[in-house]
Each structure stands twice: as structure tokens, then as C-alpha cells.
Amino acid sequence: MRPVPITLGNFRDELDEQPLERGWYYFQSNWVKSFREVMPGFFEAVVEEVNPQAVSFSRDEQDIFADIFCTCGEAVPCKHMAAVLFYLEAETNRGDVKNWDELEEKYKRKPFEFQKKNKAG
Numbered sequence: 709m710r711p712v713p714i715t716l717g718n719f720r721d722e723l724d725e726q727p728l729e730r731g732w733y734y735f736q737s738n739w740v741k742s743f744r745e746v747m748p749g750f751f752e753a754v755v756e757e758v759n760p761q762a763v764s765f766s767r768d769e770q771d772i773f774a775d776i777f778c779t780c781g782e783a784v785p786c787k788h789m790a791a792v793l794f795y796l797e798a799e800t801n802r803g804d805v806k807n808w809d810e811l812e813e814k815y816k817r818k819p820f821e822f823q824k825k826n827k828a829g
């Protein structure tokens with residue numbers, strides 16, 4: 709476990725430089741797909757890089773991201789989680805979504821297209 713809880717407000721400072729750089733590239737490439745809430749407080753997204761990876765995590769009411777898992781098998785928060793964090797940061801900074809509650813509502817209504825290709829092993 710990391711000593712400092714990850715939030716949307718601090719992940720740019722708390723994540724290591726390499727996953728941040730790769731995650732930024734993946735996000736900029738528009739490779740973060742299928743973000744959705746699988747059950748209350750638990751989320752998944754797919755990062756469609758060369759080998760698509762599925763990231764899952766929880767978020768509590770203190771804005772803390774935990775239970776981070778990624779099918780890439782690297783130490784988390786990995787570059788895929790970083791990409792998802794950049795994605796969520798951009799979404800919540802956009803005019804049409806101003807806070808996390810609105811973001812959740814937006815993605816709950818989105819058609820479900822996630823397919824679990826890489827089952828956790």
C-alpha cells in the first residue's frame with residue numbers, strides 16, 4: 709500500500725514519474741474507454757493500448773481511490789491507472805460535468821460495452 713491515499717487532487721504529485729508520463733500519453737491518445745461504475749463505489753475502465761488492459765478501483769466519499777487493480781500486472785498505480793486518473797480529471801474539469809456525482813450519473817447512463825478479456829489470474 710502507498711503511504712499517501714490517491715485522490716484526483718494529488719495523483720499528479722503522488723504517482724511515480726514513469727506511469728504518469730505513459731498514462732498522460734495514453735489519455736492524450738484517447739485510449740481510455742468504457743469507464744463505468746460496476747457497483748456503488750467501484751469502477752472499471754479499459755485502456756486500449758497495444759495490449760488492452762482493464763483497470764478497476766474503488767472511490768470513497770473522501771475522494772480516495774483504493775483497491776486499485778490492473779490486468780497488466782505491474783505495480784499499481786500503474787500507467788493505465790494514471791491514464792484513467794487523467795481521464796477523470798479532464799472529465800470533471802469540463803463544463804458539462806462539474807463534480808464527481810455528475811460524472812457518476814453520466815457514466816451510469818452510458819451503454820455498457822465493457823468485455824473482460826483479461827481475467828485476473
Ligand SMILES: [Zn+2]
Binds near residue numbers: 761779780782787
Ligand atoms: Zn496497468
